[in-house]
Amino acid sequence: DQQVKQNSPSLSVQEGRISILNCDYTNSMFDYFLWYKKYPAEGPTFLISISSIKDKNEDGRFTVFLNKSAKHLSLHIVPSQPGDSAVYFCAATYSGNTPLVFGKGTRLSVIA
Amino acid sequence: DSGVTQTPKHLITATGQRVTLRCSPRSGDLSVYWYQQSLDQGLQFLIQYYNGEERAKGNILERFSAQQFPDLHSELNLSSLELGDSALYFCASSVEGPIYGYTFGSGTRLTVV
Numbered sequence: 001d002q003q004v005k006q007n008s009p010s011l012s013v014q015e016g017r018i019s020i021l022n023c024d025y026t027n028s029m030f031d032y033f034l035w036y037k038k039y040p041a042e043g044p045t046f047l048i049s050i051s052s053i054k055d056k057n058e059d060g061r062f063t064v065f066l067n068k069s070a071k072h073l074s075l076h077i078v079p080s081q082p083g084d085s086a087v088y089f090c091a092a093t094y095s096g097n098t099p100l101v102f103g104k105g106t107r108l109s110v111i112a
Numbered sequence: 113d114s115g116v117t118q119t120p121k122h123l124i125t126a127t128g129q130r131v132t133l134r135c136s137p138r139s140g141d142l143s144v145y146w147y148q149q150s151l152d153q154g155l156q157f158l159i160q161y162y163n164g165e166e167r168a169k170g171n172i173l174e175r176f177s178a179q180q181f182p183d184l185h186s187e188l189n190l191s192s193l194e195l196g197d198s199a200l201y202f203c204a205s206s207v208e209g210p211i212y213g214y215t216f217g218s219g220t221r222l223t224v225v
């Protein structure tokens with residue numbers, strides 16, 4: 001039972017363009033969402049998060065949008081850079097305390 | 113260096129054997145989480161410890177067990193290994209709850225042959 005779904009296993013984007021990574025969730029109790037980025041042979045690293053009381057959070061080139069009614073969030077990277085090529089995981093938790101539930105990840109390739 | 117140390121980095125063992133994976137959390141972090149990443153799977157939560165006590169349990173098999181010691185390092189024990197246990201095992205730590213973000217180690221790649 002996948003509570004957090006990333007339906008696109010991979011995405012290819014040209015350098016300088018926008019990358020949009022999508023994530024859907026089924027558990028309406030989730031109230032905090034995070035994105036992690038993973039390079040090969042490394043552990044995932046925290047990228048950006050959003051609370052369910054907000055619908056947008058921005059940090060430099062990275063913006064996360066949350067649509068609670070659709071149970072959908074997305075990560076926008078603008079402009080995309082070759083160094084952004086990695087696997088991106090969406091994760092969710094509730095009550096700020098339960099262990100993170102991760103999606104299967106989306107592999108982003110940014111082509112120069 | 114994330115501050116979370118996992119050893120060993122690679123492990124190859126035979127079916128039926130038992131192995132122990134070790135994790136030292138980032139200094140000051142009281143919570144340790146174990147996750148398994150199999151081929152084409154996301155990060156599956158196994159178990160959480162907080163300051164020495166089990167806090168939450170996920171999809172952890174009965175053949176697997178874990179503990180957190182007084183110095184806060186944690187060990188994940190995998191026994192009666194099967195081919196399907198081959199995976200990346202990640203440890204993460206956090207100072208409070210996960211909304212403050214986990215810090216992950218670089219993982220242990222287990223290959224069961």
